[in-house]
Amino acid sequence: xxxxxxxxxxxxxxxxxxxxxxxxxxxxxxxxxxxxxxxxxxxxxxxxxxxxxxxxxxxxxxxxxxxxxxxxxxxxxxxxxxxxxxxxxxxxxxxxxxxxxxxxxxxxxxxxxxxxxxxxxxxxxxxxxxxxxxxxxxxxxxxxxxxxxxxxxxxxxxxxxxxxxxxxxxxxxxxxxxxxxxxxxxxxxxxxxxxxxxxxxxxxxxxxxxxxxxxxxxxxxxxxxxxxxxxxxxxxxxxxxxxxxxxxxxxxxxxxxxxxxxxxxxxxxxxxxxxxxxxxxxxxxxxxxxxxxxxxxxxxxxxxxxxxxxxxxxxxxxxxxxxxxxxxxxxxxxxxxxxxxxxxxxxxxxxxxxxxxxxxxxxx
Amino acid sequence: xxxxxxxxxxxxxxxxxxxxxxxxxxxxxxxxxxxxxxxxxxxxxxxxxxxxxxxxxxxxxxxxxxxxxxxxxxxxxxxxxxxxxxxxxxxxxxxxxxxxxxxxxxxxxxxxxxxxxxxxxxxxxxxxxxxxxxxxxxxxxxxxxxxxxxxxxxxxxxxxxxxxxxx
Numbered sequence: 001x002x003x004x005x006x007x008x009x010x011x012x013x014x015x016x017x018x019x020x021x022x023x024x025x026x027x028x029x030x031x032x033x034x035x036x037x038x039x040x041x042x043x044x045x046x047x048x049x050x051x052x053x054x055x056x057x058x059x060x061x062x063x064x065x066x067x068x069x070x071x072x073x074x075x076x077x078x079x080x081x082x083x084x085x086x087x088x089x090x091x092x093x094x095x096x097x098x099x100x101x102x103x104x105x106x107x108x109x110x111x112x113x114x115x116x117x118x119x120x121x122x123x124x125x126x127x128x129x130x131x132x133x134x135x136x137x138x139x140x141x142x143x144x145x146x147x148x149x150x151x152x153x154x155x156x157x158x159x160x161x162x163x164x165x166x167x168x169x170x171x172x173x174x175x176x177x178x179x180x181x182x183x184x185x186x187x188x189x190x191x192x193x194x195x196x197x198x199x200x201x202x203x204x205x206x207x208x209x210x211x212x213x214x215x216x217x218x219x220x221x222x223x224x225x226x227x228x229x230x231x232x233x234x235x236x237x238x239x240x241x242x243x244x245x246x247x248x249x250x251x252x253x254x255x256x257x258x259x260x261x262x263x264x265x266x267x268x269x270x271x272x273x274x275x276x277x278x279x280x281x282x283x284x285x286x287x288x289x290x291x292x293x294x295x296x297x298x299x300x301x302x303x304x305x306x307x308x309x310x311x312x313x314x315x316x317x318x319x320x321x322x323x324x325x326x327x328x329x330x331x332x333x334x335x336x337x338x339x340x341x342x343x344x345x346x347x348x349x350x351x352x353x354x355x356x357x358x359x360x361x362x363x364x
Numbered sequence: 365x366x367x368x369x370x371x372x373x374x375x376x377x378x379x380x381x382x383x384x385x386x387x388x389x390x391x392x393x394x395x396x397x398x399x400x401x402x403x404x405x406x407x408x409x410x411x412x413x414x415x416x417x418x419x420x421x422x423x424x425x426x427x428x429x430x431x432x433x434x435x436x437x438x439x440x441x442x443x444x445x446x447x448x449x450x451x452x453x454x455x456x457x458x459x460x461x462x463x464x465x466x467x468x469x470x471x472x473x474x475x476x477x478x479x480x481x482x483x484x485x486x487x488x489x490x491x492x493x494x495x496x497x498x499x500x501x502x503x504x505x506x507x508x509x510x511x512x513x514x515x516x517x518x519x520x521x522x523x524x525x526x527x528x529x530x531x
Contacts, residue, residue: 005425016408279404282365283465284393284421286386357365361404 010296020269021301024262024345028305028337029312031258035333036313036325039247044323049239058202058236059088060173061209062227063216068095068191071218077116078187080197083211086204091116091123091174092192099154099162099181101145109141111154111162111181115192119171123184132161133183136168140179154181173198202236251333255340262341266298267348277352278360290353291346298345299338306334365392375473393421397466399476403458405450405465411437412446415464422469429468436464441490455482463491473504480514492517 014021065072077092094113100106114123126134132153142150147164154162162183170177173196199208209228216224270277277290285293310330317324365388373381380391392398397418405414415433416426434446440460444453450461459482466474476495480488492514499505499519507518515521 005420005427009420012409012413016406275404276406279400279406280417280421281389282392282398282400283418284389284391284396286389286421288386289389289421361400 006292006296010293010300013293014297014301017269017273017297020265021297023265024298024301024341025305025308027258027261027265028302028341029309031254032306032309032333032337033313033316035251035254035337036310036330037316039251040313040325040329040333041317041322042247043325043329044317046239047326048323050236059199059205060228061197061199061205061212062173063195063197063212064225064227065191065193065219065223066225067220067223068193069219069223070191071216072191072195072224074115074185074187074190074192076215077192077195079215080195080212081116083208086200086207086211087197088200089117089120089196089198091118091196093177093182093194093196094185094190095193096180097156099145099156101147101152101154106146107144109137109144109154109179109181110177111135111156111183112177112193113185113190114182115185115187116195119169125184125186126165129163129165132163134165135162135181135183136166137164137181138168138170138179141181142167142179144179145181251336255336258337259340259344262298262302263344263347266294266345267351270294270348270352274352274355274360277355278357281353281355281357282361287353291349294349294352295342295346299342302338302341303334306338309337310334389421393418394469395472397469397471397474399459399463399466399474399479401477401481403450403455403462403482405458405461407450410447410449411442411444411453411461414450414461415446415468418465418469424469433464433468436467437461440464440494441487456484456487459483460487460491463494467494467498471503474498474506476505476507478509478511479507480509480511488514 063072074092077090080087081090092115094115096110096112098108099111100108116123126136128134135154137145137147142148142164145152145154145164147154150167151164154164156162162181164181168182170180197208197212199205205228209226212226280290280293281287310333314324314330368381372379375391375395380388383391405411406417409417412430412433413426415437416429419426419429437446437460440463442453442457442460442464444457450458453461459479463476463479466476474495479495480491483491495505495507496517507514509515
């Protein structure tokens with residue numbers, strides 16, 4: 001591919017000054033790889049820990065009632081789900097009843113009706129088969145019930161039959177419910193016993209809590225308990241940024257060191273090639289051209305160095321089995337080093353551009 | 365390149381010594397050709413790249429002047445490959461390459477500082493012939509020399525004596 005004259009000149013100049021270019025490349029390559037392996041690893045580890053905390057439920061609000069109430073029904077689930085800008089998911093559960101796999105007994109498991117959405121999908125009621133309502137069960141429930149095939153009939157205390165036809169995996173914030181059998185239900189006014197609300201962000205939880213409180217204004221507060229994961233959210237807030245605070249200082253230190261090394265390297269180049277810049281000025285190069293030529297030269301080398309350095313850093317982390325930082329972080333590290341070294345190069349470039357060409361041409 | 369201590373510099377009727385640096389650089393690129401006493405080639409770039417360098421400063425694509433650069437090198441008797449580096453050629457050839465660089469943009473004013481200093485008589489004659497050719501096409505050629513034989517080629521001669529500070 002043909003290149004425009006100035007970009008070609010930038011590349012040619014970079015290639016012709018091999019030692020200086022190689023040193024700049026190594027500075028940036030080494031610095032970005034070091035940052036990725038040290039600070040990047042911390043960032044990756046923090047992201048992994050926060051993901052674990054989030055999975056436990058920093059965004060979850062659990063509402064329980066000890067007495068059935070008409071306002072504590074699927075209508076409330078629908079009402080809360082309507083706050084879509086702060087509410088991610090609302091699920092309502094009916095009161096649990098014990099079921100067993102045998103009409104004559106066996107190990108009991110709690111069975112509940114479920115309404116709303118679960119794990120991001122709306123709960124769809126299942127059509128009864130041969131007069132039996134259909135249900136879904138968690139793996140723990142199937143094991144407890146002894147239904148190793150994943151399906152079978154269960155019975156409640158009155159002998160009513162329910163057919164388990166499918167397996168379900170509960171999200172982490174509903175782990176307390178294990179083992180359980182769920183009957184997807186239609187919207188009705190049957191009272192629920194538990195409603196879980198998942199906020200979009202941990203920071204939305206206080207607002208969601210106040211929305212729920214407002215929605216329950218007609219319910220006897222003595223019969224309602226609210227369990228929020230605010231403590232987890234606070235823990236998340238404490239963790240968020242703490243692991244990487246020390247890393248930020250390290251990154252800053254490496255950034256300054258890399259910038260200074262580049263400054264010295266480019267200044268050495270400028271001093272060694274004073275005649276070169278004097279000749280360019282005499283032949284008609286403007287000061288801006290000199291600054292742009294040198295700065296662009298360092299920018300190109302730095303970008304290549306950053307690309308190789310980030311790739312090398314990621315490779316080391318991957319081979320070691322360490323957590324990887326996000327792509328945004330990698331791009332930010334590469335851009336920060338390329339920008340810093342380019343800025344560092346602009347200082348000697350300005351010096352070179354403002355020298356008297358006649359004086360520089362007389363340098364032996 | 366120098367700031368005046370007195371007087372004025374005009375180019376084609378236009379005063380140029382009081383222009384901003386960027387404008388004076390543009391005038392140097394577009395109107396002037398320089399032959400430095402020591403050739404002042406870039407040792408890291410090829411012969412051809414050296415000849416084409418000033419095109420960049422005029423805003424031209426050096427590739428468009430490639431054939432003219434090769435013609436000039438041939439005309440000046442530079443019998444080395446255009447891809448060779450200045451460190452691999454003789455001082456005389458470097459001086460002739462410097463002249464090619466000065467002429468490739470067809471400047472209206474050519475400054476030549478001892479253009480034949482490193483040359484044998486035959487090569488010196490070809491350089492002087494080339495400078496004469498430029499003068500004949502209308503360019504102003506200003507030559508600084510200690511060589512009376514070179515001075516004899518000039519239409520106008522000014523003799524300078526060294527000042528106290530040696531300049």
